[in-house]
Amino acid sequence: MVSIKDVAEKAGVSDQTVSRVVHNDAKVDPRTRKRVERAIAKLGYVPNRAARMVRTNRSGVVALVTNSVSTTPFSTDIVRGVRDAIEATPYSLLTITTGSEPERRARCWKTVKEHRCDAVIFVTMYHRQVEEAELDPAVPTVLVNCSLENDRPVPAIVPDDYQGSYDAAALAFEHGHSRIGYVRLNQTILAARLREAGVRDLMRAKELMPREDWFVEGLVGKVFEDRYVAYENAMKILSLEDRPTVMLCGNDELALQVFSAAQTLGLRVPQDLSIVGFDDFQVISDVIRPGLTTMALPYYEMGQRAVRDVVKLIEKQPVETVRTAVPCVPVLRQSLQRLNRV
Amino acid sequence: MVSIKDVAEKAGVSDQTVSRVVHNDAKVDPRTRKRVERAIAKLGYVPNRAARMVRTNRSGVVALVTNSVSTTPFSTDIVRGVRDAIEATPYSLLTITTGSEPERRARCWKTVKEHRCDAVIFVTMYHRQVEEAELDPAVPTVLVNCSLENDRPVPAIVPDDYQGSYDAAALAFEHGHSRIGYVRLNQTILAARLREAGVRDLMRAKELMPREDWFVEGLVGKVFEDRYVAYENAMKILSLEDRPTVMLCGNDELALQVFSAAQTLGLRVPQDLSIVGFDDFQVISDVIRPGLTTMALPYYEMGQRAVRDVVKLIEKQPVETVRTAVPCVPVLRQSLQRLNRV
DNA sequence: ATGAAAGCGCTAACAC
DNA sequence: GTGTTAGCGCTTTCAT
Numbered sequence: 057m058v059s060i061k062d063v064a065e066k067a068g069v070s071d072q073t074v075s076r077v078v079h080n081d082a083k084v085d086p087r088t089r090k091r092v093e094r095a096i097a098k099l100g101y102v103p104n105r106a107a108r109m110v111r112t113n114r115s116g117v118v119a120l121v122t123n124s125v126s127t128t129p130f131s132t133d134i135v136r137g138v139r140d141a142i143e144a145t146p147y148s149l150l151t152i153t154t155g156s157e158p159e160r161r162a163r164c165w166k167t168v169k170e171h172r173c174d175a176v177i178f179v180t181m182y183h184r185q186v187e188e189a190e191l192d193p194a195v196p197t198v199l200v201n202c203s204l205e206n207d208r209p210v211p212a213i214v215p216d217d218y219q220g221s222y223d224a225a226a227l228a229f230e231h232g233h234s235r236i237g238y239v240r241l242n243q244t245i246l247a248a249r250l251r252e253a254g255v256r257d258l259m260r261a262k263e264l265m266p267r268e269d270w271f272v273e274g275l276v277g278k279v280f281e282d283r284y285v286a287y288e289n290a291m292k293i294l295s296l297e298d299r300p301t302v303m304l305c306g307n308d309e310l311a312l313q314v315f316s317a318a319q320t321l322g323l324r325v326p327q328d329l330s331i332v333g334f335d336d337f338q339v340i341s342d343v344i345r346p347g348l349t350t351m352a353l354p355y356y357e358m359g360q361r362a363v364r365d366v367v368k369l370i371e372k373q374p375v376e377t378v379r380t381a382v383p384c385v386p387v388l389r390q391s392l393q394r395l396n397r398v
Numbered sequence: 399m400v401s402i403k404d405v406a407e408k409a410g411v412s413d414q415t416v417s418r419v420v421h422n423d424a425k426v427d428p429r430t431r432k433r434v435e436r437a438i439a440k441l442g443y444v445p446n447r448a449a450r451m452v453r454t455n456r457s458g459v460v461a462l463v464t465n466s467v468s469t470t471p472f473s474t475d476i477v478r479g480v481r482d483a484i485e486a487t488p489y490s491l492l493t494i495t496t497g498s499e500p501e502r503r504a505r506c507w508k509t510v511k512e513h514r515c516d517a518v519i520f521v522t523m524y525h526r527q528v529e530e531a532e533l534d535p536a537v538p539t540v541l542v543n544c545s546l547e548n549d550r551p552v553p554a555i556v557p558d559d560y561q562g563s564y565d566a567a568a569l570a571f572e573h574g575h576s577r578i579g580y581v582r583l584n585q586t587i588l589a590a591r592l593r594e595a596g597v598r599d600l601m602r603a604k605e606l607m608p609r610e611d612w613f614v615e616g617l618v619g620k621v622f623e624d625r626y627v628a629y630e631n632a633m634k635i636l637s638l639e640d641r642p643t644v645m646l647c648g649n650d651e652l653a654l655q656v657f658s659a660a661q662t663l664g665l666r667v668p669q670d671l672s673i674v675g676f677d678d679f680q681v682i683s684d685v686i687r688p689g690l691t692t693m694a695l696p697y698y699e700m701g702q703r704a705v706r707d708v709v710k711l712i713e714k715q716p717v718e719t720v721r722t723a724v725p726c727v728p729v730l731r732q733s734l735q736r737l738n739r740v
Numbered sequence: 741a742t743g744a745a746a747g748c749g750c751t752a753a754c755a756c
Numbered sequence: 757g758t759g760t761t762a763g764c765g766c767t768t769t770c771a772t
Contacts, residue, residue: 057455057514059749070759075751083757102511106448106457107749110764113399115448120493124481129681132474139466139495148509151462151493153481167490169444172399287687309685316687319661339471339681343651345629345658401765412743417767425741449765452748 058099067095078103109172117148118366119173121164124153128181129337130355134200137359138177145367147174158189165192175366178202179359182279183214183247196369200362201355209378211365213358217247220351220384221254224304224332227349227386229262232395233302233330237270237293239286239314241306242279251306251334269293270300274310286313294321294329301330301395308333308340311348311391326393336387347389354382400441409437420445451514459490460708461515463506466495470523471679472697476542479701480519487709489516500531507534517708520544521701524621525556525589538711542704543697551720553707555700559589562693562726563596566646566674569691569728571604574737575644575672579612579635581628581656583648584621593648593676611635612642616652628655636663636671643672643737650675650682653690653733668735678729689731696724 060078064071069088076084077092084092095101109115120138122131142149150171154164168176169192176195180186180202188206191197203212228236238255241248252271259266270293274286286305293299294317305311311333315325323329325346333341333350341348361380368375402420406413411430418426419434426434437443451457462480464473484491492513496506510518511534518537522528522544530548533539545554570578580597583590594613601608612635616628628647635641636659647653653675657667665671667688675683675692683690703722710717 057749061749071750072752072760073758076758079751085757088757102508104452104514104749105512106451106514107764108751109448110446110452110749110766111751113764117492124478129471129474132471136466139493143495148513149493150459151481151491153485166444170447171490172446172448284685309681312682312685313687315661319657319667320687322664325661337681339651339679340654343626343654345655345662399765403765413766414743414768415741418742421767427741430741446765449748450767452750452765453767455748 057104058101059104060101062099063092063095063101066099067092113172115172115174116146117150117171117173118142118363118370119150119152119168119171119176120179121152121154121168121176122179123155123181129339130335130353131179131181131201133355134179134359134362137356137361138179138200138363139359140356141360141363145363147367147370154190161190165195168192168195174370177362177366179362182245183217183250184245196366198362198366198369198375200358203379211369211375211377212379213361213365214379214381215247215353215355215358216381216383217250218254218257219381220334220353221251221304222258223254223384223386224334224351225255225258228302228304228330228332228392229258229264231302231330231392233300234262234264235270235300235302236264236266237272237300237303238266239272239274239290239303239305239310241310242275242277242282243273244279248306255304267300274306274313284309284313286310287317290314290317291320294318294323299329302332302392303329304332305334307335308337308348308350311350312340312344315344315348315391326391330393330395331391333391341387341389344391346391349389349392350387351384352387353384358382399446400443401446402443404441405434405437405443408441409434455514457514457516458488459492459513459515460484460705460712461492461494461510461513461518462521463494463496463510463518464521465497465523471681472677472695473521473523473543475697476521476701476704479698479703480521480542480705481701482698483702483705487705489709489712496532503532507537510534510537516712519704519708521704524587525559525592526587538708540704540708540711540717542700545721553711553717553719554721555703555707556721556723557589557695557697557700558723558725559592560596561723562676562695563593563646564600565596565726565728566676566693567597567600570644570646570672570674570734571600571606573644573672573734575642576604576606577612577642577644578606578608579614579642579645580608581614581616581632581645581647581652583652584617584619584624585615586621590648597646609642616648616655626651626655628652629659632656632659633662636660636665641671644674644734645671646674647676649677650679650690650692653692654682654686657686657690657733668733672735672737673733675733683729683731686733688733691731691734692729693726694729695726700724 199212272289275282336352521542541554614631617624678694
């Protein structure tokens with residue numbers, strides 16, 4: 057590999073001058089600069105980050121730490137947001153996978169430190185609380201899709217599940233629906249509780265009594281080992297003479313199962329049944345016909361924002377809010393039908 | 399940050415001895431070793447990779463280069479396979495996004511060189527040929543989901559789209575179907591051509607005449623800016639008096655659109671129409687009811703294999719095959735129904 | 741089995 | 757504007 061000294065020799069200057077040119081230091085004679093630049097181009101010189109780092113003690117590397125147990129589709133969007141945003145910065149992204157076992161966690165943070173990462177973006181696969189033990193207080197960290205219930209102020213970027221779900225229910229109500237069914241996510245996760253609470257609170261605000269037999273499980277079992285039961289449960293509800301006019305769903309996959317149940321029963325969507333999803337997971341919501349009305353979670357934007365915050369953190373600028381709840385926005389397609397009030 | 403010298407001082411040895419302990423060098427007195435290890439633990443010393451690298455000229459970093467223009471769901475699985483496999487190696491993963499513009503490509507490879515990455519795993523979002531210009535001959539590279547039509551032997555790991563599609567068609571045939579419709583992917587991509595060829599060749603082998611009016615587009619427009627038209631086209635075919643008994647689809651999203659068309663027309667799946675997808679994109683195939691019969695592409699395994707090959711490449715071991723086509727395996731669910739031959 | 745010395749590629753501090 | 761010197765944290769080589 058060609059080093060700074062090779063360039064210096066070729067250009068007939070000292071290595072220091074080459075360094076100055078590389079760093080766009082003002083105090084370099086334009087003619088010298090030209091010569092050096094030509095030598096760099098000719099030799100194909102690329103600065104060695106490691107060597108630079110040994111001196112400056114800053115790596116220019118941000119670690120993206122995620123828990124890979126899962127395949128949740130949307131976490132991809134967070135990662136995409138991070139990757140696209142990091143490109144516009146001088147930082148590089150080191151991707152590290154962790155797990156729930158203490159041994160793997162330790163390895164993860166050891167890697168972070170070996171590389172002397174300037175900061176960490178810690179992404180969880182579903183919206184939840186993290187424990188202090190999952191993090192390392194010595195490394196500046198931004199949390200995405202999770203937060204730390206604690207004194208230590210770690211910036212966290214989370215989706216506003218409650219607001220999103222409340223708004224989804226409000227949307228259905230404004231479309232004339234008061235017979236509302238709900239398929240919930242795996243109850244053990246935070247997002248599930250927030251989303252269901254949003255629906256219930258909207259109904260309370262509108263003085264609608266929730267029909268408990270229309271509120272059903274969509275998933276059962278341990279998180280990440282769970283099984284879909286939305287289809288079977290939707291079949292039960294939709295077979296009733298006395299059935300809801302709209303089914304709100306904890307996410308778009310559950311909505312797809314409800315959709316399938318309607319298909320099996322010969323109910324037309326949205327004429328006979330309206331369906332509202334959650335997540336705007338486009339591979340489903342935008343492909344299915346009729347298109348699925350759903351709440352978009354700004355995962356991509358959350359990833360971008362994490363990069364912004366992490367850069368601020370590294371550069372010791374203040375990061376505005378410790379916990380940022382990013383709002384969800386409705387995406388109207390055709391699966392929610394306006395109902396003429398009876 | 400605590401350095402090797404701090405540890406040496408604390409343990410009352412030379413930094414050299416600490417280095418030996420860290421590297422598990424045999425020739426160190428067990429008692430000295432103990433003392434050093436205690437000092438390491440007490441001070442929380444973690445070796446500085448950059449410093450090590452400056453000396454050894456090997457970074458221990460593999461770059462994962464992907465083109466982020468897209469959101470194709472399965473590419474996630476490749477990346478997951480890579481990440482999970484890299485964990486079992488001593489290498490770290492640097493994630494870099496490139497693009498089609500020459501300027502971004504150049505930046506990408508510059509980053510690879512700045513970090514002195516030991517090798518690159520180059521992943522494309524859809525199965526295609528890459529050009530020499532997209533790569534850098536100076537860096538050991540393994541291609542995933544793409545190959546280089548060229549003399550230079552760059553190891554490539556690609557899915558066997560042709561075999562998969564041939565087998566999918568054979569599966570339908572064995573289930574008694576001879577009235578076969580097909581929804582193709584965007585024709586401009588390689589995978590689309592291979593998949594369609596598989597179906598046609600199976601039909602030829604079985605002496606079935608393809609009905610050209612049953613072979614339709616599923617997507618139109620430029621790749622990544624394309625629009626789904628599978629629903630509309632399936633509506634046309636399925637409205638015919640004279641319609642196919644099975645629809646083979648270029649991927650699972652297209653299958654979902656065909657499924658939606660059947661729903662709209664009141665056709666039951668699989669009693670009135672069988673559907674076969676491609677990719678085993680589980681968020682669709684495993685969620686929809688009836689479950690989608692489809693061909694699984696071993697994206698995760700391709701990612702894992704890429705890591706194996708890249709490690710061999712780095713360690714100068716021979717990499718068996720230059721171009722590896724990984725076979726697709728059928729996943730039988732309920733959307734394909736056995737037909738009693740008429 | 742351990743240490744001393746040199747040097748990897750680069751930058752910070754200072755001198756000219 | 758440019759060069760010189762020193763040193764970042766580590767490994768390699770050689771000596772003991």
